[in-house]
Amino acid sequence: MRTLTVELGTRSYPIHIGSSLLNDPDLYRPHVRGSQVMIVTNETVAPLYLEPVRQALDGLHVREVILPDGEVYKTLEVWNRIFDALLAERFARDCTLIALGGGVIGDMTGFAAACYQRGVDFIQVPTTLLAQVDSSVGGKTGLNHPAGKNMIGAFHQPRAVIADTDTLGTLPQRELSAGLAEVLKYGFIRDAEFLDWLECHMTGLMSRDPDTLAHAIQRSCEVKAQIVAEDEFESGSRALLNLGHTFGHAIETGVGYGEWLHGEAVGAGICLAAALSARLGWLTEAEVERTHRLIAGAGLPTGRPADLAPERMLELMAVDKKVLAGQLRLVLLKQLGEAVVTSDFDRDALAHVLA
Amino acid sequence: MRTLTVELGTRSYPIHIGSSLLNDPDLYRPHVRGSQVMIVTNETVAPLYLEPVRQALDGLHVREVILPDGEVYKTLEVWNRIFDALLAERFARDCTLIALGGGVIGDMTGFAAACYQRGVDFIQVPTTLLAQVDSSVGGKTGLNHPAGKNMIGAFHQPRAVIADTDTLGTLPQRELSAGLAEVLKYGFIRDAEFLDWLECHMTGLMSRDPDTLAHAIQRSCEVKAQIVAEDEFESGSRALLNLGHTFGHAIETGVGYGEWLHGEAVGAGICLAAALSARLGWLTEAEVERTHRLIAGAGLPTGRPADLAPERMLELMAVDKKVLAGQLRLVLLKQLGEAVVTSDFDRDALAHVLA
Known part of the structure; x- marks a missing residue:
């Protein structure tokens, strides 16, 4: 495993890169403050990686939201489903969101974490090459508006990025x-x-x-x-x-x-x-x-x-x-x-x- | 005029309190970076105070969004109308939003300023006693969700608060x-x-x-x-x-x-x-x-x-x-x-x- 750090003072965080990381409890635990964890993923990624991530979080109160897959769903309406799920489960300010998927999931989950109760923690688990090298690093989060891409958003840094290179095996060319x-x-x-x-x-x-x-x-x-x-x-x-x-x-x-x-x-x-x-x-x-x-x-x-x-x-x-x-x-x-x-x-x- | 300062380092800002402030250009100008200004107000406040605020901003590129009046409209859907207006007018990152109204307008406008292009400036012009003493000071912004009040939001400090006590004359008891x-x-x-x-x-x-x-x-x-x-x-x-x-x-x-x-x-x-x-x-x-x-x-x-x-x-x-x-x-x-x-x-x- 290779680990590097994004140096941002109190908001610094590690990026772990390597094989078999997705299901490693030790990479998640130091970054989960409370006991409530919401995994946000999509219909394509869920069948492949939701279960191993759930297992890594065994013992915590884990729930999930499964969104439709694609940039076309990076909208205010679909974003709101994350809040529906968090509030239905009465998630508190010390909860943690996990973004399991590509850039769209990362951007929407990060932005939901930025805004839920004015800010909660989140962890990026990028499953595409694009997300591993770009969107999951740096804290830019957001949504599209019909008049322009990423026009609504926030800067909100993740607590950690877990980039498992094994997920690239299932990635379309x-x-x-x-x-x-x-x-x-x-x-x-x-x-x-x-x-x-x-x-x-x-x-x-x-x-x-x-x-x-x-x-x-x-x-x-x-x-x-x-x-x-x-x-x-x-x-x-x-x-x-x-x-x-x-x-x-x-x-x-x-x-x-x-x-x-x-x-x-x-x-x-x-x-x-x-x-x-x-x-x-x-x-x-x-x-x-x-x-x-x-x-x-x-x-x-x-x-x-x-x-x-x-x-x-x-x-x-x-x-x-x-x-x-x-x-x-x-x-x-x-x-x-x-x-x-x-x-x-x-x-x-x-x-x-x-x- | 009484002026006090909220001390927050680089995010410090003045609160001006007194009579005939709403239409004073000198209170706005130091806090407007670019030339584009969007006044966000509601149907009740607009007929009373939109024109004097517009006059105070004479010479700038000023547009407005007039939202329906009431806590029941503090929703994601109504909030999105602010982005519709900003994007229809191609407002850039150096634009300024002005919240002209009570707490609902202040919360929604502040949250839109927090999220438009990941953060632009805004000025609070509270027209109710509640907003003058509470919601327009301190940077809490947000929206309601059917499952709870102010569940979606951000901390985003205004550049200035202009509390004109004359507006309290038209306030219902x-x-x-x-x-x-x-x-x-x-x-x-x-x-x-x-x-x-x-x-x-x-x-x-x-x-x-x-x-x-x-x-x-x-x-x-x-x-x-x-x-x-x-x-x-x-x-x-x-x-x-x-x-x-x-x-x-x-x-x-x-x-x-x-x-x-x-x-x-x-x-x-x-x-x-x-x-x-x-x-x-x-x-x-x-x-x-x-x-x-x-x-x-x-x-x-x-x-x-x-x-x-x-x-x-x-x-x-x-x-x-x-x-x-x-x-x-x-x-x-x-x-x-x-x-x-x-x-x-x-x-x-x-x-x-x-x-």
């Missing part, structure tokens, strides 16, 4: 690729050496070699933990983690939540960010091509959906959270391995890249 | 009384001298003498600000502010939200807390009678609704947020002017007091 988009992102924004390593080991990653995956998850979490520790509430460098995301959110909203996976949209978004960076003279055409090769090598799309018009994408990008005082800001690449947040590009260059 | 319940509460929990002063000045308060009201508001905010500064997130002494509230919430839920005003339920709750304190030998019968006189003198009920069975009240109290590890904790009175949080009473004593 498309979701593995989606997770690799975020893994690649860490290389692009801050670690050229990791990007080189990923280029060499993409075959191993795509064929799910356990050690190769474990290293990729660890390095991804290290980069993310470092950036989150620098800037917990996203007033500065944390925004770099949004590389590809403003493009990606527009794609996800434009095609309808759930049509493209988040990671697929981010993969395409990274390519679009690279293309715009090249127009600004920051990247060479060869670097843009290398970006496309890396993204395509992970089985990801490298451009916007054919049926999403550039004008509509521009419109959707304008409501992104990264818009400040009416000015669209994007994460772009100074070079491969160094991202910056900037609004220093003209609308025409952006429109050209989208076309 | 029943709401004035409801506000006085919280004013009296501050005397009961921590300030015997203030309680004496209130006893002497109840006639002036009930007839809305401006100077008497202004003093009562100031002293109430001072006590609350002191307690909040001691314990922002309610891990200790802040729980004292819940005197009468566990009983009160059970009454509000039991009769249906909106039937009894919050302050009315709290007034009755303080009498019930005093009665239980007497059974524990902490208060004399004379002190219980004085408590009843004070509460009745403010035009408030002194006991549970006749049609709410004691058994049902016990049941509702068991789901209160103050239940810790299955143990019901109540705020009771060691003496008039000194409250304590305790679970050191037996179920029979409580049942007897409710009967």
